[in-house]
Amino acid sequence: MVKHTVESCSKAKMAIRDTLDVVGGKWKLVLISVLRSGKKGFNELSREAGISPRILSKELQELEMNGLVSRKVCDTKPVTVQYELTPYSGTLSEVLSAMEKWGYQHRNKIVQGVE
């Protein structure tokens, strides 16, 4: 058990905020989890994650800027674009698996509460 002092708490608060600045919001972690199954085209991503193209484009730009997703223009006719996770995005696996676990247990708790 870590002791909660004012100083350690404000450091922790800042670190959590840093993380939320990069992967917070409604979509970024969902996009990362969708891309874990392999690279995808823009429309495919939009469909699988259920995000409108306008928002998806903005989210992907931000993920790219933070080195989590890479964008590859393929020399096809017409030109196609593919998005894939960078190796650096692997550093988020602990965050993702903790959220995944919590999501499961929270859903179970609610389902049990309703029965």
Add this chain to the structure above:
Amino acid sequence: MVKHTVESCSKAKMAIRDTLDVVGGKWKLVLISVLRSGKKGFNELSREAGISPRILSKELQELEMNGLVSRKVCDTKPVTVQYELTPYSGTLSEVLSAMEKWGYQHRNKIVQGVE
């Protein structure tokens, strides 16, 4: 290493989305991390987390609705209200500590990249 199949990925995606529905957004996890140091009044929370009262009130209501924060009206003059974490909020500790760790390492990475 967990194998990523279509089925396990869509389950994982749903669980992550469930978690984001409850604690996603800009403020909820920050509020929870602020409340980890003990119960707080409304103005204190607003100041410490740097959230406007209007948004804070909405966020606290949602956290209360999901059983993560409890609101206690104290019989003082004038009446004061205190917010504190519920025991259930403790189930989020793994999510919080993973985000804290990631925030630290990401900040270090950026600082090193700039130097």
